[in-house]
Amino acid sequence: xxxxxPKIKYSVRVVFIGIFCAFLLVTVGLLNVYPxxxxxxxxxxxxxxxxxxxxxxxxxxLAALEKLSGDGVQQVMGLVGAGEYDRxxxxxxxxVVLYDTDAHSGLPGTVxxxxxxxxxxxxxxxxxxxxxxxxxxxxxxxxxMSYGRVIGAVYVSETDSEQAALIGSIQARLRYISVxxxxxxxxxxxxxxxxxxxxxxxxxxxxRIVREGDYAYRVPLRGHDEVRTLSEEFNDMTGRLxxxxxxxxxxxxxxxxxxxxxxxxIRLLSDSIVQSRNMDEGTMREFVTDIGSEAERLQRLxxxxxxxxxxxxxxxxxxxxxxxxxxxxxxIHLLDPLAKQRDVTIYTEFGPGCxxxxxxxxxxQIIFNLAENAIKYNSFGGNVFLRLTRQGDEAVLTVEDTxxxxxxxxxxxIFDRFYRVDKxxxxxxxxxxxxxxxxxxxxxxxxxxxSVAPRDTVxxxxxxxxxxxxxxxxx
Ligand code: ADP
Numbered sequence: 001x002x003x004x005x006p007k008i009k010y011s012v013r014v015v016f017i018g019i020f021c022a023f024l025l026v027t028v029g030l031l032n033v034y035p036x037x038x039x040x041x042x043x044x045x046x047x048x049x050x051x052x053x054x055x056x057x058x059x060x061x062l063a064a065l066e067k068l069s070g071d072g073v074q075q076v077m078g079l080v081g082a083g084e085y086d087r088x089x090x091x092x093x094x095x096v097v098l099y100d101t102d103a104h105s106g107l108p109g110t111v112x113x114x115x116x117x118x119x120x121x122x123x124x125x126x127x128x129x130x131x132x133x134x135x136x137x138x139x140x141x142x143x144x145m146s147y148g149r150v151i152g153a154v155y156v157s158e159t160d161s162e163q164a165a166l167i168g169s170i171q172a173r174l175r176y177i178s179v180x181x182x183x184x185x186x187x188x189x190x191x192x193x194x195x196x197x198x199x200x201x202x203x204x205x206x207x208r209i210v211r212e213g214d215y216a217y218r219v220p221l222r223g224h225d226e227v228r229t230l231s232e233e234f235n236d237m238t239g240r241l242x243x244x245x246x247x248x249x250x251x252x253x254x255x256x257x258x259x260x261x262x263x264x265x266i267r268l269l270s271d272s273i274v275q276s277r278n279m280d281e282g283t284m285r286e287f288v289t290d291i292g293s294e295a296e297r298l299q300r301l302x303x304x305x306x307x308x309x310x311x312x313x314x315x316x317x318x319x320x321x322x323x324x325x326x327x328x329x330x331x332i333h334l335l336d337p338l339a340k341q342r343d344v345t346i347y348t349e350f351g352p353g354c355x356x357x358x359x360x361x362x363x364x365q366i367i368f369n370l371a372e373n374a375i376k377y378n379s380f381g382g383n384v385f386l387r388l389t390r391q392g393d394e395a396v397l398t399v400e401d402t403x404x405x406x407x408x409x410x411x412x413x414i415f416d417r418f419y420r421v422d423k424x425x426x427x428x429x430x431x432x433x434x435x436x437x438x439x440x441x442x443x444x445x446x447x448x449x450x451s452v453a454p455r456d457t458v459x460x461x462x463x464x465x466x467x468x469x470x471x472x473x474x475x
Contacts, residue, residue: 012200013193020189028178036171040131043163048127051140051156055125058082058090058154059142068092068144068152070108073099082156089155090144091117098152112155116141120153133168135161199227203234215242254418258301258432262294269294297430304434307365308417311441319357319446321469324367324388324395325350327360331367332386335375339384344375346384353390354397356466362442369435370399370462376429378403378459395468402459411452415440439464 058080065072073090077099082088090099095111095118112118119126120141129138137159144152199222206219215238219231269287273279279287332346339346356363367386374384382402389396406414410421418433420426426433443450448466455461 011197013190013197016189016193017186020186024182024186028175028182031174031178032171035174036167039167039170043131043136043160043167044129047129047136047138047158047160048140051138051158052125052127052142054080055140055142055154055156058088058156059144062090062144062152062154063146066146066151068098070098077101085156085158087155087157089114089117090152091121091155092152093121093150095121095153114141114155117153117155120155121150123150131164133164135159135164196227199223203227203231206231206234210238210241215245251417254433255305258418259298261427262298262301265294266291266298300430301432301434304432304438307438308434308441311438311445318359320360322356322358322360322363324354324356324363324397324466327363328367328386328388328397331364331371335368335371338372339375342375342378343381344378344384345382346371346375346386349385349387349389351387351389353468354388354395355469356395356446357469358446358466359442362445366439366442366464367397367399369439370397370464373435374399374401374403374460374462376431377401377425382459390468391465393468394465397464397466398461400455400459400461402455402457405454405458406452406460408454414452415450 058077061076061080062068062073065076068090077088077090082099082101085101088099088101089097089112091097091112095113097108097110097112100108116126116128116139120143123143123145125140125142127138127140129136131137137157139155139157141153141155143150144154203219206217209217218235218238221228221231221235269291273284273287328348328350332348335346371384371386374386378384378401384402385398385400387396387398387400389398404422404425406421410419413419414421415436417437419436420431420433425431440450443464443466446466448464450462450464453461453463
């Protein structure tokens, strides 16, 4: 059953677009405000110095008159170009207007109440400018000084719409450019974040499909970025899951197959006993013995299966000082009856210093399974050579036999679970195809290595290497 997609609180797309819009607003705001305020300030200061210097020139020219009178002022103001300004006003020291270019003001003869003029009459050169979007409206006033005394004041004002229009057009252009750039970038961000979220959605969908059990599913790979790396890692992980799952299935099916055979024999034998009314005691005993040996086989199989599953779920952690020679001696003793039964002679050669840090039970399993195989797959009257030698930092165990050997094409598989070279022979000798897998697992769990090679003349040679304990710890 397909599960629903989990609810996402903050989609990457929404976050991207949100951050971008905030960024866009701030940038457009700054772009529209900062350059125009800077340009305005530049115009202000240019106007200030120009108008104050012109007012200064006018005031110096008027100062030459020593006493300000209507005609004299008019003449001087005409000469200094007062007509260039929107308005020019001159007052005497009491603030009475002597000259005004604005014919309709009605000021001449009256006392001016212009704040700029009043401050100029106090001896200050003053300037004021206002920008109202359409024009710069500037005003300047300067005192007229004669022998260190204020004898009047001059005032000029001007309206400059040209510079204002220039700044207005820069502002408008900046607005258009920033809006156009913003729209293009917004479209790109929407497309990009949509593409990114789509790929993330594909990956999440893939994860869900795999979670629901379809280990064969692979996420499509696109682009060359982090999402691709993530998808590759995910596909890799799914591949591993798939092979683990396949191994598990194979293990379960092989195990049930192995269990079925002895169970079927037991069932058949017990049915025969139940159904035959007058079975002689000899046959009955034979059947019961067979049932016993099948049960024993089942028990061995169950033990091996248990050991393998234990190895998979909890690798050996407990390590103790193990003298391999001692364990080998004990194992040979246990295998003696089997060797006698097959007329196999076991030769041992135990060198000193083969002491390792391991689980004794695992070391026993390794030596037992290898030696048991060497006897089982030997020829009648054959030999087994079990050697332990110390080679540098390694303890080396070799188990050689003069038996049937392992064909080269089977050698790479013999450590696989349930793998048997000669199924009939293995089954006949009570084998399950699990012994060498247990050996392999135990060797790996102790940081060792195992290899198999044909013996020079006839038979097989297994070599196991373990990191050995230092010589002084292994007398
Ligand atoms: P089994 O329980 O069948 O012996 P193993 O895992 O111990 O299973 O061995 C796997 C297979 O490898 C055996 O079935 C046998 O065919 C082959 N084999 C193992 N040891 C030897 C050996 N010393 N000589 C020849 N064949 C061997």
